[in-house]
Amino acid sequence: MKYTGVEFLFFLILSVAVVWFVWEDSDSSTAIPDYSTTRLLAEQGDSEAQYQLGLLLLRGQGVTSDPEEAQLWFQKSADSGNAHAEFQVSQYYDRKYQSSQVPEHGINSFNWLKKACDNGSWEAQTKMGQIYLDGLRIDGLEISPDQRTAAAWFRRAAKNGGSNANYQLAKLLDANPKLAKNGEESFDYYKEAAEQGNPDAQYWLGVVYLEGKLTRPNHSLAMELMNKAAQQGQPYAEYMVATELEREGKIQEALSYYARSAEQGFAEADYRIGLIYRFGKVIEADLEKAEYHFTKATKLGHVGAKKERIILLAEQGDAEYQYYYGNLYMKHYYDDNMRDSWKHDQAYFWYEKSANQGYAWAQNTMGQKLYLGNPAKAFDWFQQAAHQGLSPAQWNLALMYLEGEVVERNWLTANMWRIISESNRPAGDMYAYGRVNAHLRFNALTESELEQVEELVRRCVETDYEVCSESR
Template identity: 30%
Template sequence: MKTKLIIFALIATLTGCVNQAQAQNQSCQELYDTSPQSAIVICQNELAQNSNNVKLQFYLAVAYDLEENYTQAIEWYTKSANQGYAEAQYNLGVMYYNGHGIKQDYQKAFEWHSKSASQGFAQAQNNLGLMYVYGQSVKQDYTKAFEWFTKSAGQGFANAQFALGVMYEKGYGVRQDYIKAFEWYSKSASQGFAEAQNNLGLMYVYGQSVKQDYTKAFEWFTKSAGQGFANAQFALGVMYEKGYGVRQDYIKAFEWYSKSASQGFAEAQNNLGLMYVYGQSVKQDYTKAFEWFTKSAGQGFANAQFALGVMYEKGYGVRQDYQKAFEWYTKSANQGYGIAQFALGVMYHNGQGVKQDLDTAKLWFAKTCENGYDLAC
């Protein structure tokens, strides 16, 4: 179950169109984000009467942006931003960050976000924090990231509240504090932020700052998964498979794993493979299991790499191939996966897929013991 920080997004919602007669009776401000095509003409007419109006320039830019005319959008964002309009400065920063209509330029993105953030614009403050986290155009600096997230979160911006939760949970730029992490996740989750809802679920699973409570974890995972968040969909699959906080139900586990796996979530792909291997809620099918393990292993997931090794070694769902089994065991073992290290030791011991080498076998058996597996001790 992974934690991940948010990415930049210029949020704009099209809520439908208005007819021409309605548009003629509405202003640029009323139309720019609901009927951008009509707004462009009206905003231009209003600007003809008031050419330096920063808000009109911004509204026109947004209308062009929504129409995916990024060249014009950048032109008008720039005019508004150069006059100090914080929202335009932020949006211009996003355009440079994403490379929409202009060459991607993290330095300019940082500059425009800085100008907007200095005026207290919460979204820009949050994005500055992210740029410090990832070291984009600036040296990675968790302390400065924490400072900007704090400013943004203090204004109630859910993305930044989530980011602060991560900083406190991981001890990035601040002393690790599960209680504060829980508090900030809660603030963000209460606004419907899916990643925060997922992380609250994880804190209830592991009993971090709160008493372990699978029922509450299940509730938060359900809220997050309902928004399509792959991590939470995977977590729900686990809850149903194991019967944590809910009655065990392999059918529902399979459904949630499938939703998560379809989004490319490696752990879910691996678990789908396991369900096909053991015939849980579905007919046993080694071929389909092999397919899902392959997808997961291709993303570097050690469990799935080991599973592929088993499939090749035993000839389950694929033609038996000791050399390929050796290759996949090696990839998994190199990530410290104990059972794969043991399997690799066995292959060296027996000379399967590799020249027999008893000394190397002993080395892998020793690593297996170091990882807490008694199979080779």
């Protein structure tokens, strides 16, 4: 499979935001202690047992979850100097600060974090690194971003065995080579974190092997790492495994991995699923499923999915999306320095389809296109859109009555449509600027004319634009 630098830049940018570890679950212990035994030891004053009891109560392992009682045991253990418990107390106050924004809680959190760092907690040291990376501002406490200090904290945490610290440090050094002790340091930390089972590090190291950025390209090793990360639920790794399976023609397996990635909010995965169902080259096309996944990706801001959804719905006969499809062609037409006339014609092909189905914006657009060459047809389109309440079409109709084009000049009807249009116009819409100068063409109404126009407006609006007194 060929990977371009642009494609990987896309993945790298997205991946920066991924934070996989959960601070309160960051203890590296895998064995779950017996609740009764742990509680007995904790009640006898064993500091480590008090900390482990707090974890059991926090996580609901062997007992009903009780975060408040967990905090009491963490506090007892922390008061005895247990670094892991000190970190948990810091987390407790951090959660209180995040929910209340009371500065005292934030300062307490930082003070306990510092104690935990000094006592060797890699979890705390990793978080301290993140604080110096991002900066911290609390009333009474301010830390400016400092990448060099952040790297120092990540190094301390990595030395104490923190896989996430290895990963965070690798990422920081990769982005800022001047902080690295040598050219291979970021690669070494990626590799160490990956070997410790960190899924983000496994994904990134896979990217490194695919790009050959810090080492020689190695596709097979890259995909081995991607698979390991995917098995731990890393969404971008799941996506990469899916693309490989799709390339190999294993579509059902690919769909499974794409779906897992999409469930975690990765829009590109939903987009790929949509394309598979949209075109049905290997499996049977399913336009309903295609639309579903394009819609999901569109809501997450995926531009390609938005375009495919527009095309899909337009081709299925949706008038609104036929209009949007016309807009796509028109944008391509104006973006193209050569101004390809085919794109222009395609835009109006879809505009006309939409207009013939009664979509007001398309009708107004058709009116604008035909205004100079076929004003009678333009009037018809403006009239149809105006009677649906579309402000721009009502304004265009007002101008045609004002100028006496196609219809006999009618000063009162022109002002009726002008006033109705203005009342329907969203604040700041694109037509506002054109109206500024056009207003100069409407002379002030006499008191008698104003009364007549107000009556015309009232009747037109009350009849939902059915009785509006214009004549051909």
